[in-house]
Amino acid sequence: MRQSQLFLPTLREVPADADVKSHQMLLRAGFIRQNAAGIYSFLPLGKKVLHKIENIVREEMNRAGSQEMMMPALQLADLWQESGRWYSYGPELMRLKDRHERDFALGATHEEVITSIIRDEVKSYKKLPLNLYQIQTKFRDEKRPRFGLLRGREFIMKDAYSFHDKQESLDETYEIMKDAYSAIFSRCGLNFRAVLADSGSIGGKDNHEFMVLSEIGEDLIAYSTDSDFAANIEMAPVLLQESASSENPKEIEKVDTKDAKTIEELSAFLNTPASKIIKSLLYLADGQPVLVLVRGDHEVNEIKLKNVLSAEEVSLASEEDAVKWLNTKPGSIGPVSVVKDVKIIADQAIPLMVNSVCGANEEGYHYINVNAENDFDIHQTEDLRFVVEGDRSPDGKGTIVFAKGIEVGHVFKLGKVYSEPMKASYLDENGKNQIMTMGCYGIGVSRTLAAVAEENNDEKGLIWPLALSPFDIHLIAVNSKNAEQLSLSEELYEKLKNEGYDCLYDDRNERAGVKFTDSDLIGVPIRVMVGKKAGEGIVEVKIRKNGELLEVPVSELSEVLKREYEKLA
Amino acid sequence: MRQSQLFLPTLREVPADADVKSHQMLLRAGFIRQNAAGIYSFLPLGKKVLHKIENIVREEMNRAGSQEMMMPALQLADLWQESGRWYSYGPELMRLKDRHERDFALGATHEEVITSIIRDEVKSYKKLPLNLYQIQTKFRDEKRPRFGLLRGREFIMKDAYSFHDKQESLDETYEIMKDAYSAIFSRCGLNFRAVLADSGSIGGKDNHEFMVLSEIGEDLIAYSTDSDFAANIEMAPVLLQESASSENPKEIEKVDTKDAKTIEELSAFLNTPASKIIKSLLYLADGQPVLVLVRGDHEVNEIKLKNVLSAEEVSLASEEDAVKWLNTKPGSIGPVSVVKDVKIIADQAIPLMVNSVCGANEEGYHYINVNAENDFDIHQTEDLRFVVEGDRSPDGKGTIVFAKGIEVGHVFKLGKVYSEPMKASYLDENGKNQIMTMGCYGIGVSRTLAAVAEENNDEKGLIWPLALSPFDIHLIAVNSKNAEQLSLSEELYEKLKNEGYDCLYDDRNERAGVKFTDSDLIGVPIRVMVGKKAGEGIVEVKIRKNGELLEVPVSELSEVLKREYEKLA
Structure with missing residues (x-):
C-alpha cells in the first residue's frame, strides 16, 4: 500500500484524555479514533491488526472443534426475562424499544440467545456435545469507560458456548478451550497466565481468567516463577511453607506489654519477629464468634475463611463483640483460656509455631512462650491466609510472585445456570428428559489488540509482534x-x-x-x-x-x- | 468437518411463515434461524457462506483501492442532528439512550460518522481522494420485515464512502466502484444488471442500483438483450424507434365515433391500429395546462414529463379542467384547434405519424387523417413515454426486455449532501477552503446470500455456486x-x-x-x-x-x- 493514499492520520502530541500507553499510541499512530465515550472507530491500520487477531482466534477455535456462527445484536427482552438477567444485569445492559414498542436488549453477551436456539434445535444426547462461537460486536454501557479499547462500551468479542450431556464432557471441552486460548494469546505474543478466578455469585468451581501481565492491570494475580500456576490473589492457595521448629517448648508466661497493640509495636517492644507472634482476630461468621489465628506476618483471606466455614457472611467483630465473647478489646485478643462457645480456627502455620507470643485477653498484657495444645486448643486448621511474594508455589514448583493483569479471556463452567431456568433439555440414552450442562468462553478481541499495544511500545511508538503487525x-x-x-x-x-x-x-x-x-x-x-x-x-x-x-x-x-x-x- | 459433530438442524417441512424460496431453503437446510421478526442467526453453514461473500467483497474492494475500517454501531444523535436525518429518517432509525440519558442512533448507515471523522482528520487536498469501507451489521427497523434475509431489521452490509476535491475525481472512483461491484456479483454467480436509478429527493445524476434479476424482485427494470444497458423502468430513456412513414398526408376529416372513447374502443370502431391513434392527455404542470401527446400504444411517463417541464408537480387534469381549457371532456381531447394558452408537448414519435386519429375536442367525434404541422402545432417534442418490451435499447444495441430485480448493491454520487451541512472542508491548492465532494457505495452482504439462494435451488434444496458453497x-x-x-x-x-x-x-x-x-x-x-x-x-x-x-x-x-x-x- 502506498502511504500517500493511506488514511493514516498520525498525531505528534499525546492526546490529553488518553491515560494509558496503548490508548495514547493507538491514537497517535492513527489506528483508532474515538466517536463517543468508550466508542471507537478502527481506522485502516487498526482494522488490519484486528483482522489478524480475529483470524488467529478463528483458526484456533476451528482447530479446537468449535463452530463459527453469528447471532444478532438485537435480542428480545423475553429471553433475558426468562434467565432473570433483564432485571439483574443493571444499567450496563443497553435497552431499546422497536417501532412496535417491543423491548430489546443490545447484546452484551449471548447466553440467552444461544440457549434458546439450542433448546429449540437439539433434542437428543446424540447431538451433544456442541461448541459454537462467534466474533461479534458487543455492547456494555460501562459507567466509566476508560483506557481506550481496554474498557469500552462497544467492543469486539469472541464468545463461545458449549452444551453437554455429562459433566465429563464439559470438563473435556473446558480443557480444550483452555489450550486453544493459550495458543491464541501465545500467537499474539502476549505474556499471560491462565488465572484461577473467583466464581462469584454464579458458583461452579472451574473458572479461569486469561490475564496479560501488565503494569496497568486492574487485577492482582499470584503466579509461579517456574510453572504455569496462577491465581487471582483471593483464590491462590498457600502451600505449607515450613516444617515444625526444633525449639523446645517453654513455660507460658504473661507479660506487661504496656501500649503495644499492633503486631509491629509488639514486635518492637518484645524484640521478637512478627513471624513468632500469633495474630488473633475475632470474626463473626453468620453471627457466630470465630477466633481466627494467623502468623503475625500474614493476612487473613476472608474469602478462604468464608469458604472453609461454609458461611454466607464473615466480618470482623466489633469492640463490643470482643468484650462480649472474650472479655477484652481488640489489641489484646488471644486463644488462651477462651470459652468453648468461641470456635478457634487456625491457619496451617500456627501448629508449627513454638514459644510464640499472643494476646492475653487482658488489656496491656500478652503471653510469651505460648504453644498450641499445651496452652490453647485449635478446633480447625486450614489454609486461611493470603499468599505472599516469596511463598513456594502451591504446585511445589517455583516461587510465588505478584503481578497486575489485564483480563483478555475467560473460560467458565456454567453448569445449569442458564439451561435450568430456560429449560434447555434433551433426551438421554434412556429417553429421559435431562437439563443440559453448559460452558462459556470469551475473548476480548479489541481488548487483546490494546493489551498487545500496551505491552509492545517504547517512547517512540508501537512495536508490533510479527503476527499482528499491520x-x-x-x-x-x-x-x-x-x-x-x-x-x-x-x-x-x-x-x-x-x-x-x-x-x-x-x-x-x-x-x-x-x-x-x-x-x-x-x-x-x-x-x-x-x-x-x-x-x-x-x-x-x-x-x-x-x-x-x-x-x-x-x-x-x-x-x-x-x-x-x-x-x- | 464430520457431519455427526456439525450443528446443522435440517427441516423436512416447509416453514409456514417463509414466503420465498430462499427463506424456506435457508431455514430447511439449517443455514439460518429467526430470533425475532426480521432478525436472524447464521448457523455454521450460513456463516461459512457469509464469510465467503465477505471475502470476495473484501478482495475486490481492496483491489479497487478502498481501505477497510470499522465504525461503531452506536452513533451519537448529535451527528444525525447535524445532517438533519435525526428528524427526517423516521422510525426506521432505531434510537436509544445511554445510562447518562444521551441519545444514540443504532447505525442504519454511516454517512454522518465517516464525514465527522474525515472532516476532523483531513485538511488538505493532498490527502484526497479517500475511499473507505467497512463490512458491518446495520440496523433498520423495517415496518414489515419479510422474505427472510432479503428485508430484515438487522443485516450485514458493506458500506463505502469516498471523499474528493473535484467532481472528476468522484466520477473516476464511481466508475471504479461500479467495476468492483460487477466483479463481486459476477464472482457470486449472480445474473445482475447495474441499473440506472432515480435519485429521488437527494438529487445528483449518477445513481445505479445493482439488481439481481429475480421473479420475486420488488423493482421493475428494463434492460437490453445485447448490451449492459439497464434502467429502472421510470428512468429508461426511449430511443426513437422508427423513421417517418412514406405514406402521403391526406385531408383531415371529422368522423362520428359514437361512444368510442378509449384507444381500444376507437381502434376497434375505426379498424385502425393503436399505433395510428394519437393519445392526447391534458395535464396540469404546476397549475398550467399542458396537452401531452403520445402514440396510442404508448404510456406517458410522468417522471420524464415533470423533468422536461422542470415542474414541481404534474397531474392529470380533471374533467372540469378539460372543459375549462378545451371545451370538452376527456375521451374526445385532441391537439387540433387548441387555444394558445394550452402548451402542446409531444412524444418524439408523434411528428413521424401520418394520417393518424385524434380527438376532435367535441364529444362523440374524432378526426382522421390528422398530420402534425398541417393540422396542429407541437410546441415541444421530447422523450415522454415509458419504455416497452421490444423497444430498441437506448444505446442502439439489442432489444429491451423487462425483469424484476432484487437490489443487492447501490452506488451513489452524493455530492455535497452531507459534507455541506456537516462542514467537511479542505484547503485547495490555493489555500482556499472548499467543501468536499462525496460518493457512497453499499452492498447488502446478507441480502446477497439470500439472492444467491433464491436464484440457485430446485425442489430438493439449494444448489450453491462453487465460490460460495459452504x-x-x-x-x-x-x-x-x-x-x-x-x-x-x-x-x-x-x-x-x-x-x-x-x-x-x-x-x-x-x-x-x-x-x-x-x-x-x-x-x-x-x-x-x-x-x-x-x-x-x-x-x-x-x-x-x-x-x-x-x-x-x-x-x-x-x-x-x-x-x-x-x-x-
Missing part, C-alpha cells in the same frame, strides 16, 4: 524528490510485493524526519530505507524492536529480510 | 454400519482434506435416504458417495446442479474431481 515491511523512500531514490524505491516496492510481503511504502513528499517519526510510531517490525546510497545499490534495514541497523546491498535484500523475519518469528 | 465436497458414507464403506469413507475423508478440499463428511448413523435428502437440501456442488461398491474400490460422484452421476474408481477420484471442478468454475 504490514510486514515499511519501505521508505527517504527523499522522494531524488530520482535515484524514488526509482529504486518503486522497484523494491514491486519486488517485495511479488515476494509476498505486505508492504507499506512511504512514497510521500515529506521530509525524512517526518517519515521516520511516523514509521517509529506505526511500529512495523522491519523497515527498509532507500536513502543516499541508492545510487550504489545499498539500502538500510532497521529492526524496530532493538533499533539494529544494517546496510544491505539490494542484491542481498531478500536473503537478509528472510533471515531477520526468522529471528523475529 | 463446503467443496460432500462425502457420504452411505451405510456407516458397513465396515468396508466406513473404512473407505474415513480414508477418503483424510485424502480429500489433504488435497485441500473443504470436505463435509456425513459419518452419521442415519439411513441413506436421510443422508441424500439432507445433502440435496444443503446443496454442496459435488457429492462423493461411498456405497455398495466400496469393496471394489468404486465410489459415485454426483453433480448437484444437473444430477449427473458418475461411477469412479478410487484411484481416479482426484482426477475426476479436478475435472468436474473445472467444469463448474
Whole structure:
C-alpha cells in the first residue's frame, strides 16, 4: 500500500484524555479514533491488526472443534426475562424499544440467545456435545469507560458456548478451550497466565481468567516463577511453607506489654519477629464468634475463611463483640483460656509455631512462650491466609510472585445456570428428559489488540509482534524528490510485493524526519530505507524492536529480510 | 468437518411463515434461524457462506483501492442532528439512550460518522481522494420485515464512502466502484444488471442500483438483450424507434365515433391500429395546462414529463379542467384547434405519424387523417413515454426486455449532501477552503446470500455456486454400519482434506435416504458417495446442479474431481 493514499492520520502530541500507553499510541499512530465515550472507530491500520487477531482466534477455535456462527445484536427482552438477567444485569445492559414498542436488549453477551436456539434445535444426547462461537460486536454501557479499547462500551468479542450431556464432557471441552486460548494469546505474543478466578455469585468451581501481565492491570494475580500456576490473589492457595521448629517448648508466661497493640509495636517492644507472634482476630461468621489465628506476618483471606466455614457472611467483630465473647478489646485478643462457645480456627502455620507470643485477653498484657495444645486448643486448621511474594508455589514448583493483569479471556463452567431456568433439555440414552450442562468462553478481541499495544511500545511508538503487525515491511523512500531514490524505491516496492510481503511504502513528499517519526510510531517490525546510497545499490534495514541497523546491498535484500523475519518469528 | 459433530438442524417441512424460496431453503437446510421478526442467526453453514461473500467483497474492494475500517454501531444523535436525518429518517432509525440519558442512533448507515471523522482528520487536498469501507451489521427497523434475509431489521452490509476535491475525481472512483461491484456479483454467480436509478429527493445524476434479476424482485427494470444497458423502468430513456412513414398526408376529416372513447374502443370502431391513434392527455404542470401527446400504444411517463417541464408537480387534469381549457371532456381531447394558452408537448414519435386519429375536442367525434404541422402545432417534442418490451435499447444495441430485480448493491454520487451541512472542508491548492465532494457505495452482504439462494435451488434444496458453497465436497458414507464403506469413507475423508478440499463428511448413523435428502437440501456442488461398491474400490460422484452421476474408481477420484471442478468454475 502506498502511504500517500493511506488514511493514516498520525498525531505528534499525546492526546490529553488518553491515560494509558496503548490508548495514547493507538491514537497517535492513527489506528483508532474515538466517536463517543468508550466508542471507537478502527481506522485502516487498526482494522488490519484486528483482522489478524480475529483470524488467529478463528483458526484456533476451528482447530479446537468449535463452530463459527453469528447471532444478532438485537435480542428480545423475553429471553433475558426468562434467565432473570433483564432485571439483574443493571444499567450496563443497553435497552431499546422497536417501532412496535417491543423491548430489546443490545447484546452484551449471548447466553440467552444461544440457549434458546439450542433448546429449540437439539433434542437428543446424540447431538451433544456442541461448541459454537462467534466474533461479534458487543455492547456494555460501562459507567466509566476508560483506557481506550481496554474498557469500552462497544467492543469486539469472541464468545463461545458449549452444551453437554455429562459433566465429563464439559470438563473435556473446558480443557480444550483452555489450550486453544493459550495458543491464541501465545500467537499474539502476549505474556499471560491462565488465572484461577473467583466464581462469584454464579458458583461452579472451574473458572479461569486469561490475564496479560501488565503494569496497568486492574487485577492482582499470584503466579509461579517456574510453572504455569496462577491465581487471582483471593483464590491462590498457600502451600505449607515450613516444617515444625526444633525449639523446645517453654513455660507460658504473661507479660506487661504496656501500649503495644499492633503486631509491629509488639514486635518492637518484645524484640521478637512478627513471624513468632500469633495474630488473633475475632470474626463473626453468620453471627457466630470465630477466633481466627494467623502468623503475625500474614493476612487473613476472608474469602478462604468464608469458604472453609461454609458461611454466607464473615466480618470482623466489633469492640463490643470482643468484650462480649472474650472479655477484652481488640489489641489484646488471644486463644488462651477462651470459652468453648468461641470456635478457634487456625491457619496451617500456627501448629508449627513454638514459644510464640499472643494476646492475653487482658488489656496491656500478652503471653510469651505460648504453644498450641499445651496452652490453647485449635478446633480447625486450614489454609486461611493470603499468599505472599516469596511463598513456594502451591504446585511445589517455583516461587510465588505478584503481578497486575489485564483480563483478555475467560473460560467458565456454567453448569445449569442458564439451561435450568430456560429449560434447555434433551433426551438421554434412556429417553429421559435431562437439563443440559453448559460452558462459556470469551475473548476480548479489541481488548487483546490494546493489551498487545500496551505491552509492545517504547517512547517512540508501537512495536508490533510479527503476527499482528499491520504490514510486514515499511519501505521508505527517504527523499522522494531524488530520482535515484524514488526509482529504486518503486522497484523494491514491486519486488517485495511479488515476494509476498505486505508492504507499506512511504512514497510521500515529506521530509525524512517526518517519515521516520511516523514509521517509529506505526511500529512495523522491519523497515527498509532507500536513502543516499541508492545510487550504489545499498539500502538500510532497521529492526524496530532493538533499533539494529544494517546496510544491505539490494542484491542481498531478500536473503537478509528472510533471515531477520526468522529471528523475529 | 464430520457431519455427526456439525450443528446443522435440517427441516423436512416447509416453514409456514417463509414466503420465498430462499427463506424456506435457508431455514430447511439449517443455514439460518429467526430470533425475532426480521432478525436472524447464521448457523455454521450460513456463516461459512457469509464469510465467503465477505471475502470476495473484501478482495475486490481492496483491489479497487478502498481501505477497510470499522465504525461503531452506536452513533451519537448529535451527528444525525447535524445532517438533519435525526428528524427526517423516521422510525426506521432505531434510537436509544445511554445510562447518562444521551441519545444514540443504532447505525442504519454511516454517512454522518465517516464525514465527522474525515472532516476532523483531513485538511488538505493532498490527502484526497479517500475511499473507505467497512463490512458491518446495520440496523433498520423495517415496518414489515419479510422474505427472510432479503428485508430484515438487522443485516450485514458493506458500506463505502469516498471523499474528493473535484467532481472528476468522484466520477473516476464511481466508475471504479461500479467495476468492483460487477466483479463481486459476477464472482457470486449472480445474473445482475447495474441499473440506472432515480435519485429521488437527494438529487445528483449518477445513481445505479445493482439488481439481481429475480421473479420475486420488488423493482421493475428494463434492460437490453445485447448490451449492459439497464434502467429502472421510470428512468429508461426511449430511443426513437422508427423513421417517418412514406405514406402521403391526406385531408383531415371529422368522423362520428359514437361512444368510442378509449384507444381500444376507437381502434376497434375505426379498424385502425393503436399505433395510428394519437393519445392526447391534458395535464396540469404546476397549475398550467399542458396537452401531452403520445402514440396510442404508448404510456406517458410522468417522471420524464415533470423533468422536461422542470415542474414541481404534474397531474392529470380533471374533467372540469378539460372543459375549462378545451371545451370538452376527456375521451374526445385532441391537439387540433387548441387555444394558445394550452402548451402542446409531444412524444418524439408523434411528428413521424401520418394520417393518424385524434380527438376532435367535441364529444362523440374524432378526426382522421390528422398530420402534425398541417393540422396542429407541437410546441415541444421530447422523450415522454415509458419504455416497452421490444423497444430498441437506448444505446442502439439489442432489444429491451423487462425483469424484476432484487437490489443487492447501490452506488451513489452524493455530492455535497452531507459534507455541506456537516462542514467537511479542505484547503485547495490555493489555500482556499472548499467543501468536499462525496460518493457512497453499499452492498447488502446478507441480502446477497439470500439472492444467491433464491436464484440457485430446485425442489430438493439449494444448489450453491462453487465460490460460495459452504463446503467443496460432500462425502457420504452411505451405510456407516458397513465396515468396508466406513473404512473407505474415513480414508477418503483424510485424502480429500489433504488435497485441500473443504470436505463435509456425513459419518452419521442415519439411513441413506436421510443422508441424500439432507445433502440435496444443503446443496454442496459435488457429492462423493461411498456405497455398495466400496469393496471394489468404486465410489459415485454426483453433480448437484444437473444430477449427473458418475461411477469412479478410487484411484481416479482426484482426477475426476479436478475435472468436474473445472467444469463448474
